[in-house]
Amino acid sequence: MLQLKKTNSRLFALFFSSTIFNLHKPYEESVNQVLISLTEKAGYEKAAYFRLYNSDISSFDSIGFDDESVNKFKAEMGKHRGSSFGLVGQCIKNKAAINKESLQDDPDWEEGFAGIKSLLYMPVQYDDQLFGVLGLFSSEAGSFGEEDEQILFTLTHSLAISISNRISQNQVQIQINRLASLHQIDMSINSSSDLSLTLSIVLSNVVAQLNVNAADIVLVDRFSNEIKVAAKTGFSSIFHDDAAITNLITQRVIKEKDLIGVDLLETDAPQEWTKEGFKAYWGVPIISKGVVRGVLEVLNKTNNKPGQDWLDFLDTLGGQAAIAIENAETFESLIHSNLELQMAYDSTIEGWSMALDLRDKETEGHTLRVTEMSVRFAQKLGISQADIINLRRGALLHDIGKIGVP
Structure with missing residues (x-):
């Protein structure tokens, strides 16, 4: 009866844990709730999750370990690549479960958690994509059997699917955000x-x-x-x-x-x-x-x-x-070219005006005087500067027809 109750508790914890990653919660919060579910609801003594990035352990979350053990593990982890460190490294490398009934004198046990005598590691993977390793630990030897392996396998498979879906959703959102940023840059370039x-x-x-x-x-x-x-x-x-x-x-x-x-x-x-x-x-x-x-x-x-x-x-x-x-x-370049063109145009008009003055000494300076008076008059009337430019050109050319008179 006690064993049946224990199994039911673990199945309930399995169901609860498998739904956590489907909720829209921060990744770290979801991991922590899974570990709490395994220890408090399923009754496992200690639990940990090793999160991977490019096959290396990027973060470590645990329940039931003292701070000294956790800090010691993190310090050792930092000296190695994830796939070459201890039993968890073997689990990462082989992408296969590891169930150690006894860790006494085990040369591969490098994790260094004090008081641990048995463990169960299960890779969290989906379609050959490895996301991490979920681990159960006990201070007693031989604590994990086939039923525990089946429970943990079912849980990690469900978690892997949820994590894969979450990553896909995040990637879609990232692409949307990147397209929006490119559009913003394009708008700035064009405007x-x-x-x-x-x-x-x-x-x-x-x-x-x-x-x-x-x-x-x-x-x-x-x-x-x-x-x-x-x-x-x-x-x-x-x-x-x-x-x-x-x-x-x-x-x-x-x-x-x-x-x-x-x-x-x-x-x-x-x-x-x-x-x-x-x-x-x-x-x-x-x-x-x-x-x-x-x-x-x-x-x-x-x-x-x-x-x-x-x-x-x-x-x-x-x-x-x-x-x-x-x-x-x-x-x-266009602004510079346009400015040069305007200067050349004005110089040409002024050259024609000077040629007219040279032809007719009696009206020498007349064109320039008319131009200056016209500009001042236009300014008094509040005419725009753009229109004054064209008015000035017209004034310079107002007698240009005389250049063809014999």
């Missing part, structure tokens, strides 16, 4: 000729969508080849916006014309970056018409390896920055 404003919008989206601590855009001067900061965000006033950049990492991106990632802890990084606590760097060249115009750089205080979709979006943002630069330069 503003202010390059600094557009680059600032690019950087704000870089930080928000890629979840990094800092970002900047450096541009290469077309004439001096000097590298200068055009926009930045997330730094603690390391340098001024026009400060020259001479570090070898930025120069390497420009030289190789390719996206580059650098572990700043393993390279001769600029002191300005290491003082800020940055551990990882990615730089993507800003290329316009085959020429590197600058670099979009992102820096992070964690050293997690990004996925390919993250890198692809960073590359896309670099392309948006290139479009913004080309658009601003095209607009500036």
Whole structure:
């Protein structure tokens, strides 16, 4: 009767735990509730969840362990890759359950939890995608049998499906957010000729969508080849916006014309970056018409390896920055060309007026006097400056027909 009651409690805990990840709760809160369910409702002594990122243990949550044991495990975990550390590493590597009836003198037991004599590890996986390892622990040997394995297998399978669904939903939301950010950048490019404003919008989206601590855009001067900061965000006033950049990492991106990632802890990084606590760097060249115009750089205080979709979006943002630069330069060139054309047009009209004065000495200076009086009169009347420009041209040409009179 006691065994039946115990089994029913564990089946109830199994059902309760399997529904937790289907609720819209933070990941960490969901994990904690699963562990509480296994210990308080199912009656297991201790439980833990090893969360994975790129096959390495990225976080560890537990119920029933003292702080000293947890801190000792985390310290040891930090010295190894997840798949090469203790029995949990074997579970990760082989993607298979491990049921140890006795841990006494077991050379693979490196986790170091005090007082643990038996354990059961079960991988949380779905379609060969491993999300983590769920573990049960006991201070007594031989605590876990086939029934416990079946219960834990059913639970981890349900959790894996829920986690996979949650990841898919998150990825869809991420893509929607990224499309919205690209639209915002496009709107800025099309509606503003202010390059600094557009680059600032690019950087704000870089930080928000890629979840990094800092970002900047450096541009290469077309004439001096000097590298200068055009926009930045997330730094603690390391340098001024026009400060020259001479570090070898930025120069390497420009030289190789390719996206580059650098572990700043393993390279001769600029002191300005290491003082800020940055551990990882990615730089993507800003290329316009085959020429590197600058670099979009992102820096992070964690050293997690990004996925390919993250890198692809960073590359896309670099392309948006290139479009913004080309658009601003095209607009500036058009303004300059239009100004030159207007100046040439006015010079031509004034030349004709002077030729008329040279032809007729009696009316020398008449055209200029009429023009000056017409402009002053128009200003008094409140005529717009654009219309005054055309009025001035008309005044200069009002007697031009005389140039053809014999």
